[in-house]
Amino acid sequence: MxxxxxxxxxxxxxxxxxxxxxxxxxxxxxxxxKKGETVGIVGESGSGKSTLALAMMGYVKHGLYTIGxxxxxxxxxxxxxxxxxxxxxxxRKIAMIPQxxxxxxxxxxxxxxxIDEALQLHSDLxxxxxxxxxxxxxNKVRLPSPETIALRYPHELSGGQQQRVAxxxxxxxxxxxxxxxxPTTGLDVTTQAHVLELLNFIAKDTGTSMVYVSHDLGxxxxxxxxxxxxxxGEIVLExxxxxxxxxxxxxxxxxxxxxxxxxxxxxxxxSMPGSQPQxxxxxxxxxxxxxxxxxxxxxxxxxxxxxxxxDLNTSVRCFNYEKLVNESQASQTVNKIKNKSQDKEILNLxxxxxxxxxxxxxxxxxxRISDDNPTVKDINIxxKKGETIALVGESGSGKSTxxxxxxxxxxxxxxxxxFDENRNLSSDLKERDPNDLRIIQLIFQNPDESLxxxxxxxxxxxxxxxxxxxxxGEELKKNIIDLLQKVRLGEFYTSRYPRQLSxxxxQRVAxxxxxxxxxxxxxxxxxxxxxxxxxxxxVLNLLQQLKEDFGTTYIFVSHDLAVVxxxxxxxxxxxxxxxxxxxxxxxxxxxxxxxxxxVLLGAVLEPDPDIKPKLVAEDIxxxxxxxxxxxxxxxxxxxxxxxxxxxxxxWQLTDSGNAIRCHIPIKELQKEQF
Amino acid sequence: MLFxxxxxxxxxFITLFIVSIITFVGTEVLPGDACTTYLExxxxxxxxxxxxxxxxxxxxxxxRYVSWALNAIQGDFGYSLSGEMPIKDVLGPRIKNSLVLxxxxxxxxxxxxxxLGIITALWRDKLPDVAISTVTIxxxxxxxxxxxxxxxxxxxxxxxxxPGIVIVPTDVSFxxxxxxxxxxxxxxxxxxxxxxxxxxxxxxxxxxxxxxxxMAILKGVPYWKMVFKHVLPNALLPAINVVALTIAxxxxxxxxxxxxxxxxxxxRLVIESISNRxxxxxxxxxxxxxxxxxxxxxxxxxxxLMLNPRLKTLQxxx
Numbered sequence: 001m002x003x004x005x006x007x008x009x010x011x012x013x014x015x016x017x018x019x020x021x022x023x024x025x026x027x028x029x030x031x032x033x034k035k036g037e038t039v040g041i042v043g044e045s046g047s048g049k050s051t052l053a054l055a056m057m058g059y060v061k062h063g064l065y066t067i068g069x070x071x072x073x074x075x076x077x078x079x080x081x082x083x084x085x086x087x088x089x090x091x092r093k094i095a096m097i098p099q100x101x102x103x104x105x106x107x108x109x110x111x112x113x114x115i116d117e118a119l120q121l122h123s124d125l126x127x128x129x130x131x132x133x134x135x136x137x138x139n140k141v142r143l144p145s146p147e148t149i150a151l152r153y154p155h156e157l158s159g160g161q162q163q164r165v166a167x168x169x170x171x172x173x174x175x176x177x178x179x180x181x182x183p184t185t186g187l188d189v190t191t192q193a194h195v196l197e198l199l200n201f202i203a204k205d206t207g208t209s210m211v212y213v214s215h216d217l218g219x220x221x222x223x224x225x226x227x228x229x230x231x232x233g234e235i236v237l238e239x240x241x242x243x244x245x246x247x248x249x250x251x252x253x254x255x256x257x258x259x260x261x262x263x264x265x266x267x268x269x270x271s272m273p274g275s276q277p278q279x280x281x282x283x284x285x286x287x288x289x290x291x292x293x294x295x296x297x298x299x300x301x302x303x304x305x306x307x308x309x310x311d312l313n314t315s316v317r318c319f320n321y322e323k324l325v326n327e328s329q330a331s332q333t334v335n336k337i338k339n340k341s342q343d344k345e346i347l348n349l350x351x352x353x354x355x356x357x358x359x360x361x362x363x364x365x366x367x368r369i370s371d372d373n374p375t376v377k378d379i380n381i382x383x384k385k386g387e388t389i390a391l392v393g394e395s396g397s398g399k400s401t402x403x404x405x406x407x408x409x410x411x412x413x414x415x416x417x418x419f420d421e422n423r424n425l426s427s428d429l430k431e432r433d434p435n436d437l438r439i440i441q442l443i444f445q446n447p448d449e450s451l452x453x454x455x456x457x458x459x460x461x462x463x464x465x466x467x468x469x470x471x472x473g474e475e476l477k478k479n480i481i482d483l484l485q486k487v488r489l490g491e492f493y494t495s496r497y498p499r500q501l502s503x504x505x506x507q508r509v510a511x512x513x514x515x516x517x518x519x520x521x522x523x524x525x526x527x528x529x530x531x532x533x534x535x536x537x538x539v540l541n542l543l544q545q546l547k548e549d550f551g552t553t554y555i556f557v558s559h560d561l562a563v564v565x566x567x568x569x570x571x572x573x574x575x576x577x578x579x580x581x582x583x584x585x586x587x588x589x590x591x592x593x594x595x596x597x598x599v600l601l602g603a604v605l606e607p608d609p610d611i612k613p614k615l616v617a618e619d620i621x622x623x624x625x626x627x628x629x630x631x632x633x634x635x636x637x638x639x640x641x642x643x644x645x646x647x648x649x650x651w652q653l654t655d656s657g658n659a660i661r662c663h664i665p666i667k668e669l670q671k672e673q674f
Numbered sequence: 675m676l677f678x679x680x681x682x683x684x685x686x687f688i689t690l691f692i693v694s695i696i697t698f699v700g701t702e703v704l705p706g707d708a709c710t711t712y713l714e715x716x717x718x719x720x721x722x723x724x725x726x727x728x729x730x731x732x733x734x735x736x737x738r739y740v741s742w743a744l745n746a747i748q749g750d751f752g753y754s755l756s757g758e759m760p761i762k763d764v765l766g767p768r769i770k771n772s773l774v775l776x777x778x779x780x781x782x783x784x785x786x787x788x789x790l791g792i793i794t795a796l797w798r799d800k801l802p803d804v805a806i807s808t809v810t811i812x813x814x815x816x817x818x819x820x821x822x823x824x825x826x827x828x829x830x831x832x833x834x835x836x837p838g839i840v841i842v843p844t845d846v847s848f849x850x851x852x853x854x855x856x857x858x859x860x861x862x863x864x865x866x867x868x869x870x871x872x873x874x875x876x877x878x879x880x881x882x883x884x885x886x887x888x889m890a891i892l893k894g895v896p897y898w899k900m901v902f903k904h905v906l907p908n909a910l911l912p913a914i915n916v917v918a919l920t921i922a923x924x925x926x927x928x929x930x931x932x933x934x935x936x937x938x939x940x941x942r943l944v945i946e947s948i949s950n951r952x953x954x955x956x957x958x959x960x961x962x963x964x965x966x967x968x969x970x971x972x973x974x975x976x977x978x979l980m981l982n983p984r985l986k987t988l989q990x991x992x
Contacts, residue, residue, distance in 0.1 A: 054892075057892055059888075059891065059892060062883070083897065086894075087894045087895070087896055088894065089894070090891070090892050090893060090894035091892070091893040091894030091895075092894060095892075095893075096889065096892040096893075098885060098888075098889050098892075099885075100885060103884065103885040103886060104885045104886050104888070104889040105886055105889070106886040106887075106889075106890065106903075106904045106908070107886070107908060107983070107984055108907045108908055108981075108982070108983060109903065109904070117893070117895065117903075118893055118894075121893070121894050121895065121896075122894065153983040153984065155983070155984050166889075169893065173894070
């Protein structure tokens with residue numbers, strides 16, 4: 001048993017509520033981390049996974065306290081250790097790679113200093129050697145020109161670079177155990193794949209054990225040997241990662257895997273009902289009881305124990321796991337969506353350019369925008385009534401910018417936005433009449449910020465009804481309840497405030513508010529990316545249902561290609577504010593495709609250990625689009641020559657109606673690269 | 675960077691220009707003028723005309739503004755009405771006195787405020803925090819005219835340690851003034867320190883809860899090193915602007931305190947010249963106070979810009 005690095009024994013952590021009750025965040029957790037292995041801890045927000053990871057470093061957040069149990073690192077309990085001794089272990093023996101490196105690096109200290117600090121604390125190197133070591137570390141995490149990076153401040157780096165710096169900092173003390181708390185959440189798909197690949201390389205190279213905490217089964221699948229699934233503070237399933245992903249024998253994991261949209265499957269995944277209970281609300285019985293399809297009377301009254309199944313090498317907390325043993329994940333069913341779009345054009349963007357450049361005085365006087373190289377340029381899209389068109393691309397691709405212009409929040413520089421063939425919507429909000437505003441509604445990414453915290457659900461939904469239709473009294477009330485029912489929320493929600501709702505419920509209220517205006521077009525800006533996976537599927541299904549009922553047109557912006565695959569009829573791929581490819585989603589997801597689409601598709605992480613991401617292009621961040629030539633020239637791995645740098649590529653049409661803007665002939669593009 | 679500084683200084687001058695016009699117009703549209711006030715019931719006919727000629731009030735307003743502004747730039751604000759003294763001679767000692775009072779309050783108050791703020795934040799919800807926070811909230815809520823009066827009652831009248839009000843001439847030497855300023859300084863410093871300590875406390879607590887501080891702890895950085903390297907530089911940045919506003923407020927004359935203690939500073943001069951309808955002095959004071967506010971805020975902004983790497987690069991990139 002010497003190869004066990006850290007042993008968590010019967011660990012319970014919690015806080016005291018205002019009423020004096022002890023509320024548990026972690027309930028009696030026991031697990032071991034072995035030398036050289038990578039353990040993935042997966043769970044939705046509120047499952048206690050981050051608390052567990054921090055406890056493994058002997059750190060308990062302000063307001064929480066240890067109720068029982070211990071975290072043994074080399075046979076000493078970290079949770080009882082004095083802070084002096086902890087300082088010697090943290091960063092040296094156990095290091096942390098944080099979720100959001102942008103916020104975890106101290107803003108007023110240079111990168112080099114922050115790494116140097118770790119070296120000073122945890123090594124005996126002198127100044128010269130440390131300087132060399134910093135360069136070495138930055139090199140190891142594949143940052144370009146380490147010497148200049150070391151002199152920069154954190155905010156001067158891109159998100160991916162910041163994350164790499166955090167990795168370098170963690171490696172400075174040559175730790176035995178690395179804890180990673182959602183290290184790739186918030187990064188672009190391509191960057192995320194690159195960082196994961198780097199972590200895999202480091203695990204092999206240094207032989208460190210890793211604990212990888214994430215809500216993303218796709219990322220977990222790529223790195224971990226063993227997976228621990230957590231649900232409301234308990235371990236519900238633990239075992240070798242392949243077994244967990246291929247044959248999940250706990251109903252929660254089973255449902256979770258089913259609710260993740262896959263690239264290979266068009267259509268909406270099945271959703272799981274309900275959401276994770278708040279800590280302290282479960283009084284007895286299985287914590288997953290409410291949402292379980294396999295539950296019976298026994299589950300309601302007794303809490304199952306974590307049971308180790310020798311022949312499956314897996315621990316499971318469920319009375320009825322046997323029902324699931326024979327079922328495999330492959331039986332995923334999707335609700336195929338029918339393309340209901342009509343031939344009638346509802347919105348037309350022609351030659352649209354949008355610029356963020358600051359207006360010079362002269363331009364302000366003449367009320368014009370002059371910018372030769374605007375953020376978004378030459379966008380031509382026809383949107384048909386009733387279709388769902390998705391705009392995809394990395395951050396900075398201009399997808400949200402285009403949405404803002406359609407909504408009237410941003411002025412266009414050039415081009416026309418036409419509604420219903422004759423109504424001109426190129427102007428911004430101030431110049432649109434109420435009806436123009438009504439026909440286009442927005443649903444935002446984060447319902448926490450888009451719903452007024454001081455308004456009740458009733459007031460939130462009443463606003464568009466009053467504004468656009470002048471409803472009052474009984475009629476207003478009836479309409480509100482009607483809308484709430486449409487988004488599957490009961491009447492009793494009317495008097496609640498947003499803070500009393502879960503993430504999924506909040507987003508439903510936001511959806512109801514958008515539909516209250518009876519719009520023709522709804523703009524969805526990353527509507528599911530702030531939601532948990534199991535809730536995401538439910539919201540996607542809801543959106544689809546509402547669309548079928550009302551015949552609404554969706555313009556759907558997302559960075560998640562699998563989600564886009566699930567819901568959209570057509571996809572437009574954007575890079576640096578320029579269109580690369582537009583076509584029916586079935587065709588965009590198949591060859592031939594634009595080299596950039598290939599990069600995006602290759603980087604998607606699937607919750608399947610057998611599907612590895614393919615890294616085609618470097619994850620460089622380009623500040624500005626190139627002045628001339630193809631927009632993707634800086635990162636393209638298939639450049640055919642000078643023509644890519646000099647000439648704007650032509651639009652090429654495939655037989656199925658997919659338009660690709662590339663110099664490479666369609667036939668060539670057809671050949672798969674890898 | 676240089677461009678930015680120049681731009682900010684120019685903006686400062688524009689602000690002052692606007693303030694000067696507002697005060698000038700303000701004093702113009704008010705009924706009555708210097709001569710009617712000076713001559714009182716004799717303000718008619720020949721005498722009034724003569725006064726207008728003597729004071730140069732018979733030329734159009736814009737001409738008077740220009741000549742006044744040109745002189746003001748050179749530090750000559752003309753004559754005050756009461757006693758017909760040059761305003762700059764009236765202002766000189768008053769400014770000096772206010773400076774003495776303000777700097778004493780600043781040198782005592784700011785360090786104490788910082789220390790108390792940091793202590794309360796680091797020992798949040800523990801005994802030191804509870805004790806200090808209770809006191810600071812008290813000090814904050816008691817209006818200065820009450821605390822000043824209480825100070826006079828206790829220290830000056832009951833204990834007879836220090837003089838209760840200032841009855842020395844305006845232009846005494848610093849040493850003679852010293853015992854007189856102790857009570858006013860205490861009264862001002864109390865309220866100012868309490869405000870700033872609360873500010874510093876919440877700022878430090880906010881930074882202590884940040885992810886980068888958690889990261890520093892998890893990196894194994896010893897506690898005090900973490901406090902001085904990772905917490906304080908980031909927590910005290912927003913304090914700079916508050917400190918600047920406080921200094922401007924102090925220099926601009928802590929009117930109430932000066933009146934209570936009969937202290938011969940700018941604040942009392944403001945009150946006096948308003949009640950005497952001494953418009954030229956009011957004008958001069960408005961300009962001087964405005965320039966104090968503008969220049970101190972400018973300094974604070976530049977300081978923040980220099981200390982905050984984030985803002986620095988942002989501005990340069992633009």
